[in-house]
Amino acid sequence: MAFLEEATLMDPRFKVKLSTDEVWERLEAAALREMLGDEDTVPVEAQEVEEDEEYEGEEVENKPRVSALEELLAEDDKELRRSLIQQEKTAPTILENIRNELSVYRGPVLPIPTSEDPAHWWWRKKETFPILSRLSSPYLCVQASSTPSERVFSTAGNTLSKERSRLLQEKVKMLIFLNKNC
Template sequence: MAAIKEKVWGDLEKRYQDQDIQNFLQEATLMDPRFKGRLEVSVAEAWDRLEKAVIDNATAAQLPIEDPHQSEAGEEEDQGGIHPRGAHKMSALEQLFEDEDRELLHTSQTTSSALSITEQVQKEMEMSKGLPAIPSGQDPVAWWASKRDTLPNLFVLSEVCLCVQASSTPSERVLSCAGHAISQERCRILPEKANMVIFLQKNC
């Protein structure tokens, strides 16, 4: 088994010579809770690149995108006492406690913004490094879903790193269908007809 693993690893190293691809694979390995402790090369550099990627992603997600014309129109409607389309109409209870609710919202926003994005990401990175690895048979997507509240910034990036793995299964299934459609008994079938038969076998 060890010899097979070495041959597979050697083949993968030959296939992915591009430095960007290697960096991404290392970062994806660190994001996978099953294998983050098994990365043997450039671990510190990989963690630094991953931290930078999380900070860049979190910063881009918090940038406000506003339409100046829409904001001006909204201000005019608010001044005229007209609720903008889709705006929440306050209930009598909300109107009664409007000042208290506004102060509570302001307090929560101040507390959440006490740490900068960089500090938040660094804190999450330290927590992630301290978490133990999980067995290889456990679902990493479900693991990240359970850590969504404690590691929100890392969770967002995990959806990119832990995408669906490349597989040759669909193409092999097409070849199997083609083997049934094109045979010795049907060796004069036209390409257009073969495409139609394979399509029907795959989708019906």
């Protein structure tokens, strides 16, 4: 039942039909799992790069050779590294990005007409919702009914009979494929 509720939320035609916070939280957790992959590890946060230590004694010989320009601009490079680290610290985390996308999708985005294809809608919105559009395909690819599979079983039942019991497996597969697609 949980998968069905999450799939309902991922379909922009029906997202307003189901709006319990619990389902939205499950969808947030699914998006987080999608972004982190199947691994149980959490990405390591950005750590400060330590200042270059002065070389003493024997280690002076192991110090890489630095050009005059690099030596002249060493302080600028350190300042650049510090500013990059600061930007990483202020950049939104994956969870914040997911929550931002969910809040925009949950709020002002209007539902689409039932005649419109939700997969196509997500394809058009992949720039606006990069995380959710990536998450949408597993939810939207599920068949809404069992009719296609029942047709295949019916075709197989019509193809195989007592009189045709000696057909090879490959031949049966080809006959079912031809009956289904022609």
